[in-house]
Amino acid sequence: MKYLFGPVNSRRLGLSLGIDLIPDKTCNFNCIYCEVGPNVHFTCERKEYSPTDDIISEIDFFLENENKSKSIDVFTITASGEPTLHSGLGQVISHIKDKSSLPVAVLTNGSLLFQKDVRLELQQADIVIPSLDAALEKSFRRINRPAPCVKFSDIIDGLCLFSQEFSGRLWLEILIAKNINDSDEDIQTLKKILPRINANRIQLNTVARPPLESFAAPATADELQAIAQRLPGKVEIIADFSKRQRGVAGSAERTKIIEILQRRPCTTSDICEALDLDGESTAQLLEDMQETGEIVHMVHQGKKYYQTAHTSQTAIPPLQSAK
Numbered sequence: 503m504k505y506l507f508g509p510v511n512s513r514r515l516g517l518s519l520g521i522d523l524i525p526d527k528t529c530n531f532n533c534i535y536c537e538v539g540p541n542v543h544f545t546c547e548r549k550e551y552s553p554t555d556d557i558i559s560e561i562d563f564f565l566e567n568e569n570k571s572k573s574i575d576v577f578t579i580t581a582s583g584e585p586t587l588h589s590g591l592g593q594v595i596s597h598i599k600d601k602s603s604l605p606v607a608v609l610t611n612g613s614l615l616f617q618k619d620v621r622l623e624l625q626q627a628d629i630v631i632p633s634l635d636a637a638l639e640k641s642f643r644r645i646n647r648p649a650p651c652v653k654f655s656d657i658i659d660g661l662c663l664f665s666q667e668f669s670g671r672l673w674l675e676i677l678i679a680k681n682i683n684d685s686d687e688d689i690q691t692l693k694k695i696l697p698r699i700n701a702n703r704i705q706l707n708t709v710a711r712p713p714l715e716s717f718a719a720p721a722t723a724d725e726l727q728a729i730a731q732r733l734p735g736k737v738e739i740i741a742d743f744s745k746r747q748r749g750v751a752g753s754a755e756r757t758k759i760i761e762i763l764q765r766r767p768c769t770t771s772d773i774c775e776a777l778d779l780d781g782e783s784t785a786q787l788l789e790d791m792q793e794t795g796e797i798v799h800m801v802h803q804g805k806k807y808y809q810t811a812h813t814s815q816t817a818i819p820p821l822q823s824a825k
């Protein structure tokens with residue numbers, strides 16, 4: 503499968519089948535915390551980056567051939583970059599809605615919501631999770647480093663318009679990076695703008711996985727808690743997925759692990775959560791895969807992250823990497 507990955511356990515959504523509309527990193531932002539790596543295409547152009555028919559064929563294959571479709575909670579549309587840049591987004595959502603009663607979630611950086619066609623396509627989704635890391639333009643430029651074609655005022659206008667039109671669940675994610683978008687002025691400005699967006703939930707996150715830039719540092723739990731208390735609305739700090747009885751990792755999981763690591767570096771516990779596996783057998787399998795050269799590891803802020811041998815050369819900036 504080129505476009506489908508998982509199912510993975512998502513902290514927010516449950517057991518989720520991921521759909522990656524654009525496997526080559528294509529984005530109109532270049533966020534300091536991005537876990538996907540440097541952009542292959544840094545652009546605002548909306549077009550068919552991947553053959554939409556091929557994406558739909560994979561979805562049909564999954565629905566028709568895998569009993570797993572009965573056990574997933576949600577389809578999650580994403581991209582190695584920004585999914586709304588793919589002009590076939592609406593077609594993919596409507597196809598899933600025709601074929602399945604499961605909810606469809608879309609993760610987006612929110613930058614194209616000012617475009618009417620994008621808003622119309624997203625209205626078919628059940629859950630839309632846009633980001634707004636800063637309400638101050640200077641902080642937005644520092645953390646998200648947008649392409650020149652992105653206008654900050656369009657993002658705020660697009661979010662406000664979409665929230666008025668969308669009848670599904672709108673969860674706004676704010677990622678806080680220490681000393682980048684967490685000043686008193688930042689929080690005050692967010693506080694003023696959030697009621698206009700009127701999201702069902704506001705989810706606070708911070709830098710977790712190895713970021714694109716080493717200076718992108720996480721906020722502490724206490725700092726996030728203090729920010730949450732100052733913001734209006736239903737604010738939650740995204741917490742770890744609750745523990746469940748977990749399976750034993752075996753060689754059958756190799757392909758799924760590679761699919762996940764091709765998209766982002768993960769710790770052993772990320773893999774355990776994503777695939778609902780126990781820690782001991784997962785750690786052993788990751789060691790085996792490292793020995794065979796399928797994956798490598800690097801250490802970031804004291805944590806060991808795995809990635810595929812291929813992405814370690816192309817997607818992640820050099821940290822302390824080791825085979």
Ligand code: SF4
Pocket residue numbers: 529530531532533535536537538582583584611
């Ligand atoms: S974090 Fe998301 S929006 Fe930011 S550069 Fe990466 S893919 Fe694009």
